[in-house]
Amino acid sequence: MDCLFCKIISGEIPGKKIYEDEKVYAFYDINPQAPVHFLVVPKEHIKSCNELTPENAEIIGHIFLVIAKIAKDLGLEKGYRIVNNCGEDGGQTVDHIHFHVLGGKPLSWPPL
Ligand code: AMP
Numbered sequence: 001m002d003c004l005f006c007k008i009i010s011g012e013i014p015g016k017k018i019y020e021d022e023k024v025y026a027f028y029d030i031n032p033q034a035p036v037h038f039l040v041v042p043k044e045h046i047k048s049c050n051e052l053t054p055e056n057a058e059i060i061g062h063i064f065l066v067i068a069k070i071a072k073d074l075g076l077e078k079g080y081r082i083v084n085n086c087g088e089d090g091g092q093t094v095d096h097i098h099f100h101v102l103g104g105k106p107l108s109w110p111p112l
């Protein structure tokens, strides 16, 4: 499958890995938008939030638990933001569902 994040997970394309288990993979974003900016993705190729089903959605809870663990390990005690871009209008550029985690400074809101 011609998917950038599947290739990073398999090691075909190098990524700056932070964490991996049997279900998820986390790595630093190549174009960071905050002092700390990493991505957490399921190893299973799911295109976007729109392709979640009762059968595969359990992974999302696991991803949030992993995010909290990594955020603690990286010293984000003051907080962080989790972002999922879904589809064209949502700004999704890689069609493998992923959660951005941004932190390391106070973040502005709204993001538009
Ligand atoms: P999105 O726009 O939500 O689909 O996010 C895709 C993210 O992937 C962007 O923040 C990119 O900077 C990031 N990205 C693209 N290529 C790579 C790569 N090779 N390694 C790490 N992150 C990447």
Ligand code: ZN
Pocket: 003, 004, 005, 006, 007, 044, 045, 046, 095, 096
């Ligand atoms: Zn993929």
